[in-house]
Amino acid sequence: MAGNSQRRNRRTSNKKGATVGSGGNRRRGLEGRGPTPPAEMRKKHKKNRIANAKAKQAARKPVARRGGKGQSEMVVGRNPVYEALRDGVPATMLYVQQFIDNDERVRDALHLAQQRGGIHLMEAPKPELDRMTNGLNHQGLVLQVPPYEYAHPEDLAAAAFDVGEEPLIVALDGITDPRNLGAVVRSVAAFGGHGVVVPERRAAGMTAGAWKTSAGAAARTPVARASNLTRALEAYQKAGLTIVGLAADGEHKVGDLEALDGPVVIVVGSEGKGLSRLVGETCDYLVRIPMPGGAESLNAGVAAGVVLYEAARRRS
Template sequence: MEREKRRERELNENQLEGRNAVLEVLRSGRDIEKIMVQKGNVEGTIKRIVAQAAEKGVVIQEVSRQKLDELSQTKNHQGVIALVSAHDYVEVEDILAAARAKGEDPFIILLDGITDPHNLGAILRTAECAGAHGVIIPKRRSVGLNATVGKTSAGAIEYMPVAKVTNLVKTMEQLKKEGLWFACADMGENDHFDTNLKGPIGLVIGSEGEGVSRLVKENCDFTASIPMYGKISSLNASVAAALLMYEVVRQRNYSK
């Protein structure tokens, strides 16, 4: 019973329901993961919410009344539910500035299609331990900084800067101008032990099911593969990310 109450409190902190509550959070400037509105209900206050959310670049998702009823904790959602972030996001420039402040080459993790909050939380935890300067996720097709991510990260969410961007490819193009090279985690011939991961580096990790999307992969400079010797041909996304991050650590700090 206590566990259920604790889970409910966590959800309440990150889920806002009702028109006035959602309007207020939009005005506050707090980071919002997405706003779900009832299909066909775009009149009055809901119309204002959709317009303000679109202006701020917040993801808007139309769902059925049944879906809202299932998600609702107050049972009075009034046709709209907002999921807010458990922690504020940063800008990509803030991540680069963090690297400059330490006098280090940028070390950034880009996540393409990670939808499991436990994977994201685990990646944030490893990234913080490995000394990465930040993590970049897309606005769509990705889990955001929700309560589960915060809990799984074991506190790393407080220390690891996360930027949320509209387009990963454009972000990569901008970062290339800052001198970054991009390594795509993928099954291929380039064993990560033999891949040069020194210097300004961005590690691109895809989802477990689909891997890195085609356009993002095409904009990577090379692939970094993890050798497999068993009968299973792939690793959990957070485990693969951890192995590649610590190969960067090894090459930066322990190889001649």
């Protein structure tokens, strides 16, 4: 029998000896893990798989954009960087080459960046700056300009109506020089306009050059970007705005057009090609600027300034 064995040290029971304690494991095991999460948050649950699939599908859908953003830009070189900082071009980062010769222009650029605030200073080796600028002659200074936040064309007219004013907007057709865009923005601000519209493709955008030419006006004058300029003009017409296009062979003279008194969009084409066919056909009026001096044409910035002055004179 198991209990009657006479052999020494033979185990006669399957029971273990007493244990000191469980270290609190049993008590923690009884505490539970809190409330059960909803089915959508529990892995391997059917509803969780459905919720994840819907989220991925929504991420693939195109998001309706209002005006959109431009692209970030690099200003390179000691003089361009200094002038951009001096003229108020928005910037987020100033890269300075390691062991750079600390001349007067470098010191002035660093002082302006620190004085403006919001611009981070980053020291970088020359090979890194060469890579960032694709080998351009950066002279040890590189300024990063953030993407421009474009408005939507409808926002320009809506903002004017909200303050009880007749919208005065300039639309640019085929203007590819950022300096012309900056000059137009400056003229719009000077004569009480409500913004500028540019096409999304084959047109100048709000680059650092446009910011500089605007002489600070770009900070208070919105620029909208339209995916299709003709459709944007048609939308303005439906909202009650008159579309006035500038053309060398326009039927009306700028000084004789009474439509400039009310809500109006002034469309300016390139100096060489003028207005495109579809844009010209969309305009309610085609007007010309009389030039007794015999000049054949004016650049976009000057032409827009002449018409904006006439519109401001009539409104006042």
